Every structure is written in C-alpha cells, then in structure tokens.
Amino acid sequence: MSGYLAGLNPEQREAVEAVDGPVLVLSGAGTGKTRVLTTRFAHILLTGRAAPGEMLAVTFTNKAAREMRERVAGLLGRPVDGLWLGTFHALGARMLRRHAEAAGLRRDFAILDTDDQLRVLKPVMEELRLDPKRAPPPAALALIQRWKDRGVAPDRLGAAEQTEFASGRMAEVYARYQQRLAALNAADFGDLLLHMTDILRREPAALAAWQRRFRYLLVDEYQDTNVVQYLFLRLLAQAHRNICCVGDDDQSIYSWRGAEVGNILRFEQDFPGARVIRLERNYRSTAPILAAAAGLIAHNEERLGKTLRPAGKEGAGEQVLVVSLWDSDEEARMVGERIAALRAEGHRLAEIAVLVRAGFQTRAFEERLLALAIPYRVVGGLRFYERAEIRDAVAYLRLLARPADDLAFERIVNVPRRGIGEGTLATLRQAARARGEPLAVATAAAIAAKQIPPRARETLGHWLHDLDRWREIEAREGPVVALSAVLEDSGYLEMWRRDPSPEAPGRVENLRELGRALAEFETLAAFLDHVSLVMENEAENGDDKLSLMTLHAAKGLEFDTVFLPGWEEGVFPNQRALDESGTKGLEEERRLAYVGLTRARTRAIVSFALNRRIYGNWQSNAPSRFLDELPADEIRREGSSAFRRAAARREPVVFLDRAPLTALRSSVPERVAPRPRPAEAVGVGARVRHERYGLGTVRAAEAGRLEIEFDEGGRKRILDGFVTPA
DNA sequence: AGGTTAGTAATTTTT
C-alpha cells in the first residue's frame, strides 16, 4: 500500500480511506486531525478520484488553510495548483465574484471590515432617529451578524425574529443597511456566504454547476460552523454526498459567534448513512493531563461522547497541579516565579503558555513578567490589518483602485489632517446623495460650485488632483511605487514620523511591511482581497518568548507547560456566560476548560485566587466548580503560605486533604453573591439591586440590557449581569 | 476644527 498511509493508526487510516459518502471524523484534541485531513486530501487526488479543482476544502482560519496546503503539497511532492482550499470567507468571496450580479453587486465589490460596517450602519440608524445610547450601533451590528450567521436575509425575517432592541425597528435597520451595502457595491463578511447560499438556493443552474465541480468536500472544525455555513455545505453536498467533516464537539467554544454545536451533533440525521469515526488516541499529552481533561468534560450532557487515551506509555507523567492563592497578585507572582524556575532549568519560554479566560487578566501577568525580565508575547491582540495605520494606507489604495469607494474616502479624507471637519463632510455627503454620485465626484463639484469653505476647497482640490496623479503612477509603475508615492506625498508617513508617541516607529515599520506584502501581488485588486480576507498577523518571529493569551486564542496550539490561572466562579466559568446562556453557557465554559487542559503536553498548572482585583476594586470569589470536577487522583494540590494562613483562620486547612475545594465557599465572606438567575427572570417592573446604585425598578429590558430607575434617583442602563433580584 | 475633560461601563473575536 502507498507509503503515505503507513504511519497512520487504524482509525486514522479508516478516516482517510472512507472516501465515498458522508463521513464524520470526531477527532479529539491531539489525535492527529490535521494529518488525517491532509492525507485524505492527498489520497483522493492520488487515487485519481478527483482533480485538484474538483475538491472543496474548507477551514476557519487562514493558518489552517495554509498548513493544509503545505502538507498536501508535501505528501504529493509538489505544489498543487487549482485547489479550492481556503476559509469559508475566502472561498465564499471567490465564488461570489462569479455571481456578483445575482447578489445585486458588481464583480469588483469591496469586502468590508468592522470599521466600515459601522460607518455604513451608523448613518442608517441616525436616519431612523434611533438613540445611539439606547441602541448602540455595535450592538445592532452584532444582531445583524447573528441573523446573517443563521442565513436570515432581511426578507426572511419572520415574526419570531422580533426584538425589542432599537424600539423594535431592527428589521428596518437591517433592510436599509443591506440597501446601503448594495449601493456602495460592498459586502460584509457575513454577506459572502449569505449571498452565495441564497444564490445556490435560488438558481438551480448555478447550484448544479457547483455541485458538478466539487466532487469531494472536506470540512475542518465542523463544530464551529454556523447555520449558513451548514446550509452552504449541505447544498453543495446533496448531489453526490461525498462530504467529510472533521471536528470535536468537546471543543466547540464559539457559540457566541453563531457557531452551532448542533451541526455536529446532528450530523448523522442530516446525512443518513453517515459513517462516524472516532479518533481517541492522543499523541500530545501525558496520561494524567488526559485523565483530568476527560474527567472534567464528562460532566457535560450535550456531547457525542469520546474519551481521549494516551497513545504512548500508560501512567507516565506528573499530576495536574492545582494551586490555591490568597489573591490575584499572589497568583501572578506564583506564575512568574514558576516560569522563571522552568527557564532556569533550561525550558524554552516558547514552550510555555499562560491561558486566561478574558483579555483583562493578562495585565497582571504582564506586569510580573516585565518585573522578572521574562520576554513574553500577548497573542491575539490586534491583527496586522486591523491596525489604524494599515487601515489608513489600505483605504488610500482602495480609493485608487475604486474611486467610488466612499467608505475609504471618509476614512482618509482628513488623515493626515487637512482641516476637513464634520461640517464640510456633511455638505459633501449631502451633495453626493443629492446627485447620486460618489463622494469624490461630489467633492469636485462642490469645489467648483464653492459650496464649501475656501480653505477646504483648496486642500481638497489638491488632494483630488493627487489622487489622480497616484492613479497614474499606479497604472504606469505598479502598486508598490504608488503606495510609496501616496504615503510620502500625502504627508501620511510624515505624520507618524513626527509623532512622539512610543508606538509611532512601529507604525512606520508596519507601513514598510505593508509595502513588502503588496510587492507579492500582481494587481491592486488581488491585494485588496488578500488584505480583507487573508492577511496575517505580523510574522511570528522565532524569538524565545512566553505566550500569553485567551483560552479561545489557544485552540489548536500546544505547549509543554500550560498555566491556567483564574479558575474562580464568576471568572471561569464566566458569570455572564452563565447568566446569558444558562446550562448551555456552563457547558461551553467547561469545553473551554477542556481546551485549556488539552493544550498541555507535560505540565498543567491550574490556579485560583480567593480575592481578585477587577477594574480597580477587590472582589472575593469562590473556587471554580471545575476544580471539583477534576478527578482527585489526577491532581495534586498546593497552597501558598499566605493562602494557608488566611484559610486557616477560617477553617482547617482545606486544600491539603481531599475535601472539595468549593468547601471554601462557605468560609469566604461573599461580597458578590452567586447569581444563579435565569436572565428572563428580570423583566420590566422587577425590583433589582445594583452593587453601586442600590435598589431600583426595571423600566425596560432588551437584549440583556436593562434600563433601571433607581430609588436613589436616576435612570441608568445596566447590563443584566450587574444586578441581582431584590 | 481640534483638543481637553468628565462620565461611564466593563467576555470570549478564527474572517
């Protein structure tokens, strides 16, 4: 048999060779999922079942797509051309460009990021006279995105979708937002698949053509698919049914982004006769870590069921360490010291990670690491293309490529400062709207007609002239030369060079990096798509640095040593997740804990602090219930001396014996009471208590936001997680 | 137009 199948275990091999018909591969953490995926891909090509262009392979991240592409090329011994391999969004965009007219767009439609989306949505909501305080545009955008995730276009908004939010006018907001997007020849991320799925549903010819093309479908991280993605896949698969989905229901942690665990749970019903293959041999972690993770996740009800087993020698490895700390400062110190000790023993920092529930928790660790001179990197902050300077530069390029791109125009018309204020801009918008022309055209007209102040007339006149000149440069000498001309002549680069802030030099460097990235592309249009859909974070340099990141950001990664701090009720599981989503929320939090533990190869150090400083004030928390769910045999407990002293004053030393850690709950004065309260319980008229404002009556409630009239006077808008029933 | 200050709210974020 072919060499590429040789190193696979029986289940992996089964997953590779089960080529025809629907297949669900349940692959636990560290069970060789990527290997199976890529080998299967290569297997289909090598056995001549399909040509490269006849397979559709979908991932969620560009990183995963790139890895798959490289490894398939490795297996085949040559780079493969013509693959339809990429993220849902990139593939959706690629397909949609061929059907743009059917979606009411032109082929060169722009793909919008969040900034642009808000730039479109805000005026829509203003026009409808919606109070941005009561109905914040970002919240409205989130609602629209959830609809899009579920495949609900404005014309499919049923009565069931009614929401109190924005005085019940969200349907109108959504419809107008979509109209504006069409008018701007733009699609947001959600549209890429929404439009494409709509087209596949509406146009049998298009559907048949795509079905004929894609003979085999391969889907990564299936547990994270949302409804549109599911519909998209099902439409494409329904003719030949050669669909293979790989995923792990225990690692579904993105429900708040529209992911439906239900998709993977329902697979066998959706695709009758499906084969389900479980990959349970774990090649990553030691036996105690796996046993701890397995014991924890076993507390979830909603799962297909699967138990990780160590692939190698049984029983080897250290227990998971659970450390009790008195407060969050002490926790940061403990983590810092242990990292320093590991480093002194010769462990590489790049093999150590600190994984937290929420971004704000990283700060305490950063301070300690700085003090200890331990190099670290916070993973998952702003992505490269989200940086202001990159967005600005890209907006210039967009305006060169598409003179009618009003969103780009608005972003940079006054960057660097050209003395164009809200007043002038309002005049221009109005002129553009009245004439039905793009802002750039309307601006030229407004200058000629002297509708704007002399000063603005002059600078804008020059600017428009410059834009034309840059376009000529682009046509003559290519995008790279044009970009440097733009950045120099517009004064944009000079603006950052003169900026005294410490991050300014980095921004200049980022712009240089943008130039290097641009050089890789033939056309500006190709580059612009790349920027919106594919552009990566700064190249991860090979420096030996500790990683600091959220649990979400850690999915898919692995480290020798993993620190898991902040296992406290309210923090992890996160209170808001519990309040908003009840048991489902708790189960997702538990999956997050499972993801965290399974990142560790040889060492996992879980910790909790009884007192934590959050937003400047101290709060006492009970140890996380997840601690009690770790099988006692697989963990070893330790307490700091400060903890021991403090705990001893209240109760016998709890942490040394096997009493549940949560026994501490009764021993700690709980300033913040646990809130096992379903969100619906707080309705209009309910009496509630707020930590700061005291008692009050709920006057309005929508989407988890309450408007409360407090007895002490004043109406305030409060998130429902911040009040308790009175 | 643009900078300054006071008030307010506070997960997770693959594209």
Added chain:
DNA sequence: TTACTAACCT
C-alpha cells in the same frame, strides 16, 4: 483600573 465617548472649551 483603563479605555472610550460625548460634551465642552479655545
């Protein structure tokens, strides 16, 4: 605590 905004002054 910080970060963001909206109102307010120059």
